[in-house]
Amino acid sequence: MKRKTLAAMALGAAVAGSSAMADLVIPDLSYRTGPYAAGGTPFSDGYQDYFALLNARDGGIGGETIRVVECETGYNTEKGVECYEATKGEGALIYQPLSTGITYQLIPKATADEIPIHTMGYGRTSAANGEVFNWVFNYPANYWDAASVAVNYLLEENGGSLDGKTIALVYHNSAYGKEPIRTLEALSEMHGFELSQLAVDHPGQEQKSQWLQIRRERPDYVLMWGWGVMNQVAVQEAANINFPMENFIGNWWAGAEHDVTPAGMSANGYKSLNMNRVIDYPVLEEIKTMVHDAGDAAGDGSNLGSVLYVRGMYAAMLASEAIAKAQEIHGVADVTPAMVRDGMAALEMSEGRMEELGMAGIGPEFSVSCQNHGGSGEGIVQQWNASASTWEPLTDFITPDKSVIEPLIAEDSAAFASENNITPGCL
Amino acid sequence: MLYREAGDFKTSYHADNHTFPIKFDRIGFWVTLAIAFGIIPLVINDYWANAIFVPFLIYAIAAIGLNILTGYCGQVSLGTGGFMAVGAYACYKLMTGLDIYFASSGYTPGDGAMIPKGGETFEVTGQFLFFTIAQNAEWTVYILGQINPMIAVILAGFVTAFVGVLFGLPSLRIKGFYLAVATLAAQFFLVWMFNKISWFYNYSASGQINAPERFVGQIAVTGPNTEPWAQYMICLIFVAVCALIARNLTRGTTGRSWMAIRDMDIAAEIIGVNPLRAKLTAFAVSSFFIGISGALFFAVYLGAVEVGEAFGIQKSFLVLFMIIIGGLGSIFGSFAGAAFLVLLPVLLKVIGVDLLGWPTDLVAHFQLVIIGALIMFFLIKEPHGLAQLWRLAKEKLRLWPFPY
Numbered sequence: 104m105k106r107k108t109l110a111a112m113a114l115g116a117a118v119a120g121s122s123a124m125a126d127l128v129i130p131d132l133s134y135r136t137g138p139y140a141a142g143g144t145p146f147s148d149g150y151q152d153y154f155a156l157l158n159a160r161d162g163g164i165g166g167e168t169i170r171v172v173e174c175e176t177g178y179n180t181e182k183g184v185e186c187y188e189a190t191k192g193e194g195a196l197i198y199q200p201l202s203t204g205i206t207y208q209l210i211p212k213a214t215a216d217e218i219p220i221h222t223m224g225y226g227r228t229s230a231a232n233g234e235v236f237n238w239v240f241n242y243p244a245n246y247w248d249a250a251s252v253a254v255n256y257l258l259e260e261n262g263g264s265l266d267g268k269t270i271a272l273v274y275h276n277s278a279y280g281k282e283p284i285r286t287l288e289a290l291s292e293m294h295g296f297e298l299s300q301l302a303v304d305h306p307g308q309e310q311k312s313q314w315l316q317i318r319r320e321r322p323d324y325v326l327m328w329g330w331g332v333m334n335q336v337a338v339q340e341a342a343n344i345n346f347p348m349e350n351f352i353g354n355w356w357a358g359a360e361h362d363v364t365p366a367g368m369s370a371n372g373y374k375s376l377n378m379n380r381v382i383d384y385p386v387l388e389e390i391k392t393m394v395h396d397a398g399d400a401a402g403d404g405s406n407l408g409s410v411l412y413v414r415g416m417y418a419a420m421l422a423s424e425a426i427a428k429a430q431e432i433h434g435v436a437d438v439t440p441a442m443v444r445d446g447m448a449a450l451e452m453s454e455g456r457m458e459e460l461g462m463a464g465i466g467p468e469f470s471v472s473c474q475n476h477g478g479s480g481e482g483i484v485q486q487w488n489a490s491a492s493t494w495e496p497l498t499d500f501i502t503p504d505k506s507v508i509e510p511l512i513a514e515d516s517a518a519f520a521s522e523n524n525i526t527p528g529c530l
Numbered sequence: 531m532l533y534r535e536a537g538d539f540k541t542s543y544h545a546d547n548h549t550f551p552i553k554f555d556r557i558g559f560w561v562t563l564a565i566a567f568g569i570i571p572l573v574i575n576d577y578w579a580n581a582i583f584v585p586f587l588i589y590a591i592a593a594i595g596l597n598i599l600t601g602y603c604g605q606v607s608l609g610t611g612g613f614m615a616v617g618a619y620a621c622y623k624l625m626t627g628l629d630i631y632f633a634s635s636g637y638t639p640g641d642g643a644m645i646p647k648g649g650e651t652f653e654v655t656g657q658f659l660f661f662t663i664a665q666n667a668e669w670t671v672y673i674l675g676q677i678n679p680m681i682a683v684i685l686a687g688f689v690t691a692f693v694g695v696l697f698g699l700p701s702l703r704i705k706g707f708y709l710a711v712a713t714l715a716a717q718f719f720l721v722w723m724f725n726k727i728s729w730f731y732n733y734s735a736s737g738q739i740n741a742p743e744r745f746v747g748q749i750a751v752t753g754p755n756t757e758p759w760a761q762y763m764i765c766l767i768f769v770a771v772c773a774l775i776a777r778n779l780t781r782g783t784t785g786r787s788w789m790a791i792r793d794m795d796i797a798a799e800i801i802g803v804n805p806l807r808a809k810l811t812a813f814a815v816s817s818f819f820i821g822i823s824g825a826l827f828f829a830v831y832l833g834a835v836e837v838g839e840a841f842g843i844q845k846s847f848l849v850l851f852m853i854i855i856g857g858l859g860s861i862f863g864s865f866a867g868a869a870f871l872v873l874l875p876v877l878l879k880v881i882g883v884d885l886l887g888w889p890t891d892l893v894a895h896f897q898l899v900i901i902g903a904l905i906m907f908f909l910i911k912e913p914h915g916l917a918q919l920w921r922l923a924k925e926k927l928r929l930w931p932f933p934y
Contacts, residue, residue, distance in 0.1 A: 135891030144891075174883075175890035180832060180839060185581040185876065192577060207738050207834040211754035227736070276725055278736035278836050285735045302725070305838050515735055521646075522626075522742055523753075 126167045126437050127426065129154060130190035132176050132183060132200040135402070138306035139178040139331035141361045142411055144402055146201055147173070149415025151401035152390050157423055159393045164423050165430040167437055178331070180204045187212065196443045197221055197422050203279035211523070214238045219444040221425075223418050224249070224355055224378050228282055229515035231477025233448065234527035236516065240447050242421070242478030243469050244378045244503075246328075247511060249354045250283040251503035252376055252482040253326055254290045256352075265296040271322040273313060273329065273337060276302040280328045283354070285515075287326075289507050307333025314340040327353040334362035342369035348487075349374060355482060358494065359410040363487045371489035374497070376482045379417045379465050381410050381494060386461030390416075410494060417465055425450050444530075448473050467500045473529040477512070480505070533927040549777060552928075566766055571759040579758035580831070586872045587765035588826050593852040593864035594776045595819030600850070601858035602780055603812035604792030605701050609713035611845035612720030613817050615837050616693045617824025619730050620686035621679075622739045625752070625829065626732060628674040630661075637665045647671060648733050679744040679752050679829060683768070686825035687818040693720075694817020701809050705795075717846055724837040738836050741829045752829045761830050768826060772819055777861050779815065788812050789859075820849075855908055857917025866916035874901060 133147035134140055154169045163169050172193055174186035183205035187198065198213060198220045200206055206226035213220050214237065222230065222241045230239040244252075258265055272287060274280030284300060291298040299322060301313040307329060314337075317325060325346065329337055334357045341351050349372045353362070358375020387408050395404050406412040429438045429446025438446070451470040457463050469478040481500035488495050520527055538553045540546045550556045574583065592610060599605050623629075629647055642654040645664055652664035652671055661672040677685070697716040701709050724730050731739050743753025750756045751764050779785050787808040790798035799805055828835045835841075848871060856867020875897050882893030912919050926933065 133890065135889075136894040140891075173890045175879075175894045177894060180834075180836070181585065184832065188577040188580045203736075204738075204836050204839055207736070207740070207836070208832060211740070211833055215754035276838055278738045281737045282735065305842065518734075522740070524743070 127164060127169045128190075128194045128196060129169055129171050129422065130186070130193075130195045130198060131171050131173045132186050132190075132198065132202075132205065133173055134176050134178045134201070136175060137177040137179070137331075138308075141335075142331055142356065142359065143178065143201060145359070145361075145406035145409050145411040146415035146418075148400070148402040148404075148406045149412035149417075150199070150419045151415075152394050152407075152412075153386075153416045153419035154423070155394045155399050155401070156386070156390050159397065159399070160389065164426050165436040169423075176200070176202065176205060178202050178204075180208050184208055184212075191216060191218060194440075196426065196438065196440050197447075199223065199418055199422065201225070203227075203282070204277060207278055210236070210239055217444075218440040219447055221418070221422060221447065223414075223421065225279065229512045229519060231475065231512050232516035232527075233472070233474050233476040234516075234529060235520045235525055236476065237530050238444060240471065240476040242450070242471050242476060243452070243466050244355075244480045244482055245477055246279075246282040246354070247286040247508045248477075248480030248503040249376055249378075249482060250286040250326075251290065251508060252480070252484075252501045253352055253354070254287070254294065255501050255504060256484050256498065257324060258294065265294045267295065267297075268324070269297040269299065269320070269322040270324045270326060271299045271301055271317055271320070273301045273303060273310075273317075273325060273327045275307060275329055275333055276304045279330065279356075283326075283328055285511055286508060289511065290504070293507065303329070303333055303337075306331060308336055310336050310340050314344050314346075317341075317346065318344040323350065325351045327351070327357050329353060329357040329362075333357075334359075335365045338363055338366045338370050338373055341373075342366050348372035352376070352484070355414075358485060358487075360492070360494075361409075363489070364492070368489045370487055373487045374484055375487075375494075377410065377485050377494070377496075378467075378482050379414050380483065380496060381408070381413045381485075382464075383408070384413075384462040384465065386416070387413075389461060413465070417462070420460060420462065420465075421450070421452070424452070424456070447471060448476075480508070533924070533930075535928065549781070563770070566770075567763075571763055574758050574762050576758050579762050581876055582873060583762050584765050584831050586868055587762075587769045588823050588831055589849065589852060589868040589872055590769055590865050591772050591823035591826070592820050592849045593856060593868045594772055594861060595816045595823065596849050597853045597856075597858065597860070597864045598776060598780070598788070598819065599812050599816035601853055601860065601863070602785060602792060603788040603809065603816075605698075605809060605812060606706065606710040607713040607816075608710050608843070608846045608850065609697060609716035609720070610820055610849040611841040611843060612717040613690050613694055613820040614824030614827060614845060615720055615724055615841035616690045616817075617683075617686045617821030618828035618835055618841065619724055619739065619837075620689040620821065621682050621825035621829050622732075622741070623730070624674070624677045624682040624685055625679060625744060626742060627676050629729075630672045632670045632672075634665050634668055634670045637667055637670070645673075647673065648729070676744070678746065680746055680764070683822055683825040683829065687822040690821020690824065691814040691818040694813045694820070695810050698810055698813030698817075701813065702806055714843075714846075717843055721837050721841060724841075736836075738834055739828065740834045744829075752833065754833065756830070764830055765826055768822055772822065773861055773865075776815075776819070780861070784808075784811060784815075792859075851905065853915075855905060855915055857915030860915070860917035862920060863915050863917030866920070870916065871901075874904070 131150055134143035151171050154171050158168050172190050174190055176183040176186050203225050206222050209220055220239045224244050226241050228245040228247045230236040230241050287298050303310050327337055351373055353375035355376045355378050363370035363373055425446040426443055428449055429442040430436055432445055433442045453468055457465055467479045467481040480503045483496050483500055484498045485494040485496045533554045550559055596610050599607050644651050644653055652666050654664045656663040661674055664671050700712045731737050741752040743750055749760050751760050787803040790803045791808045852867035852871050855870055857863025878897045882888045883890055
């Protein structure tokens with residue numbers, strides 16, 4: 104039976120592969136295996152399903168059908184490079200690798216190959232400076248925004264002052280986890296809180312000593328930059344030492360259903376940031392009827408409407424809007440990667456447009472320019488309600504403190520420019 | 531018929547000492563080299579370079595290195611990933627201008643040029659050998675000029691050799707599994723160190739190291755604009771030279787003393803092999819090769835590296851599996867093992883995803899199953915690895931078509 108299904112799948116795919124030589128090629132560097140699969144799978148499902156919806160409902164973008172080429176990276180940089188090389192030859196229009204490590208690999212390569220990269224809420228923060236990073240975009244928000252949003256939220260909770268408080272940062276010991284440190288250090292100097300840093304090594308299953316330290320030091324708040332299996336372990340460990348969950352805030356990659364459900368009721372009250380709201384959007388209903396019921400769901404179709412599914416869908420929407428913008432600017436339907444870059448650099452996300460797309464209020468309003476690839480940087484804080492199994496938004500979009508972030512971006516991008524002999528400027 | 535010794539006369543000691551005693555092998559060797567140097571660079575593209583040839587060649591160097599230590603000298607090491615990291619970071623520091631800091635004394639601002647280094651600005655005050663001396667109120671820094679990437683890779687090999695010898699010292703006292711644990715300590719310590727001390731990654735915010743664009747002559751060999759053939763040729767040259775050195779070392783006195791130690795260290799000591807010398811040279815030579823492979827891995831192949839992810843314990847295991855599957859104590863085995871573990875996943879992926887159109891996660895899981903099963907199959911059927919299979923095949927071919 105199993106073998107038959109496989110053979111049928113193979114045959115079906117072979118037929119589909121030969122007939123569907125579509126024109127808009129979007130690679131999906133996904134990871135559905137390994138310690139980070141719990142996050143990679145729903146994101147990729149949402150990403151692919153949205154493009155499938157566009158194909159089914161609108162016949163693609165601007166009349167051109169979309170072909171998604173999936174490639175499994177396992178969150179591993181070597182496989183990521185292989186995937187990039189394997190897919191770029193097919194005419195890839197835009198890369199969204201969902202991995203900060205792979206992003207660092209791809210920034211120089213894609214810049215040389217002139218293919219845009221969109222790293223939504225991850226990747227290299229200083230890519231927000233579009234004059235240095237012409238081909239890299241990280242709207243609507245980046246890690247430094249997230250750090251500042253979290254601190255701003257805590258400021259609000261404490262009546263505007265964090266003086267004398269201690270905040271512990273539990274972070275994934277990689278480029279991803281280290282990114283916010285610089286901003287948090289600047290913020291700690293500014294607001295007078297004490298920052299202690301606790302690194303967790305890949306993949307993050309071993310956190311006993313870190314939480315023992317937290318238990319000893321009793322910081323007022325714990326911030327977490329975690330991903331994959333690390334999140335579940337951290338939430339469980341926090342519960343084990345009876346750390347008050349409402350003082351434990353994850354970033355937006357540490358705030359999905361699968362991160363908190365393993366800890367059961369004891370995860371109740373855990374907070375996290377989010378860059379997209381998760382509610383019952385009309386577009387999810389459309390995906391249900393036009394994609395899932397038609398049997399075209401990516402993956403097993405069980406992730407519809409989860410936090411990371413919606414974020415994957417949001418990422419796909421931003422990509423498709425950029426492609427539509429590129430088609431509008433250049434007046435051709437069959438766009439090239441360079442044209443998509445122009446579309447991304449001219450992208451404007453308004454409340455009205457998001458409502459038209461059936462996802463009103465999914466993200467903040469922002470506009471991209473040649474200089475600013477970073478978007479508005481806003482994020483919300485949400486809280487896990489374990490008995491209802493839902494993430495409840497606590498706040499509206501919180502604005503980060505750009506006066507702290509912008510000098511840091513300028514400094515880091517200037518360092519990158521001088522290392523790589525780039526003269527900052529618009530294309 | 532073709533493959534036989536008959537009629538292949540050796541009339542001099544030189545001829546008798548050939549690496550490949552059979553003429554057909556010699557021809558095959560030269561043809562392989564001719565194809566590798568003459569034809570592949572002309573037809574290679576980005577995908578073949580980055581997904582197949584460059585990783586294969588780099589892992590082959592690492593496997594040769596580990597094979598010298600484990601296969602020839604019998605010292606089990608789980609520190610390969612850490613030593614590759616030493617090579618990568620040494621190469622990075624040398625490529626970007628090594629900086630050495632001392633506490634400053636008697637600095638008075640002058641009118642020298644101001645240069646940025648490590649997030650601070652320094653004033654150039656003098657020159658010392660190859661170093662530029664720069665000062666500010668707090669520090670005096672000696673900065674080495676940017677070094678040609680090829681020389682940086684070789685120097686990185688020497689740095690790694692030195693570190694390897696340091697971690698090889700315990701091998702004089704402890705053996706077998708206990709030594710494996712000691713090298714495991716090296717693995718974890720080195721990765722921790724490169725994560726912890728920001729000097730190694732030039733104080734970047736993310737802890738990543740990025741290979742800047744560097745040239746050999748007019749040709750870019752590192753950085754994003756490197757042509758695939760240049761990447762390939764750099765690795766190929768290093769592989770060819772390393773394999774040649776390794777092969778000749780293992781045939782000579784040094785190699786024989788390593789093998790004597792491997793087979794029985796007490797007996798070796800009695801017949802006059804100095805274990806200190808033999809073990810430490812094995813560690814040095816092995817680490818030298820592993821350092822070169824780490825440097826190439828970072829500079830030529832990936833271009834950006836994060837130590838925990840790229841040089842973690844999995845890397846040590848991967849290279850160890852390569853030599854076990856390829857064949858311990860065999861240069862050819864190092865190549866075969868590297869090819870097996872680099873090419874097979876790519877091949878399975880191409881078959882599963884591109885030809886059969888299966889879901890990517892299914893293929894990724896199948897890959898693990900199939901490779902695991904193949905490893906077990908080979909180890910049960912031929913514990914001495916692919917090299918031994920090859921040797922047996924050659925034995926059979928020599929007798930073919932008249933086996934007895």
